[in-house]
Amino acid sequence: MSRKLYMFRPDLYFTAIWMIDFKALSQRGIDYLLIDVDSTIADHHSKTIDPRAKEVLLEAFNEGYIKNACLVSNVMYGKRRMRRVASMAGELGIPFVGAPFFCAKPNASPFLTGLEKMNASPGNTAMIGDQIFTDILGGNRLGMLTILIKPLGKIHWTTRLLLRRARERRLLRKLGLKPDDNDKDIII
Ligand SMILES: [Mg+2]
Numbered sequence: 001m002s003r004k005l006y007m008f009r010p011d012l013y014f015t016a017i018w019m020i021d022f023k024a025l026s027q028r029g030i031d032y033l034l035i036d037v038d039s040t041i042a043d044h045h046s047k048t049i050d051p052r053a054k055e056v057l058l059e060a061f062n063e064g065y066i067k068n069a070c071l072v073s074n075v076m077y078g079k080r081r082m083r084r085v086a087s088m089a090g091e092l093g094i095p096f097v098g099a100p101f102f103c104a105k106p107n108a109s110p111f112l113t114g115l116e117k118m119n120a121s122p123g124n125t126a127m128i129g130d131q132i133f134t135d136i137l138g139g140n141r142l143g144m145l146t147i148l149i150k151p152l153g154k155i156h157w158t159t160r161l162l163l164r165r166a167r168e169r170r171l172l173r174k175l176g177l178k179p180d181d182n183d184k185d186i187i188i
Helices: 022-027 051-062 079-092 108-118 132-141 157-161 164-174
Strands: 012-014 032-035 068-074 096-099 125-129 145-149
Touching: 022 051, 032 108, 051 079, 068 079, 068 108, 079 096, 096 108, 108 125, 108 132, 125 132, 132 145, 132 164
Parallel strands: 012 145, 032 068, 032 125, 068 096, 125 145
Antiparallel strands: none
């Protein structure tokens, strides 16, 4: 596999964030999480975290599998979206990073800010997200463990407009990763 293609390849691929085994992650040295917001823990239209996502994350914190996590979201247009991300971070009691347009994911800056807020390093952190071109690429560039999940809820019109999902599907096929509709984990 070419190096360029390799940077798009997630280390793990699950149908949803609640399918992730956080105990297994901690056993492989992952103590911290950077977590994307839209279509990863919440639907684009929702102001709150999907209860299933919230439950597994709080459990992972309570059990001590995960020491801390940070939400990292591209906040393209202003304060209202920033407040939404802040309130979700509040639901979980964790920090957050809202990346504005000029330093949006996959730029390194929001990832590095997130690591700093948790006092974590790429070696003990996993990036979890639904988009290859932002979440996975950015995480891989910094040498983090990357976990792709299938998008939660409806796909946002801007994503559709950019044909990003179609490009992602093509890329997943190239990488030999088949999106799977059953509820089993897909682990690479
Ligand atoms: Mg997303």
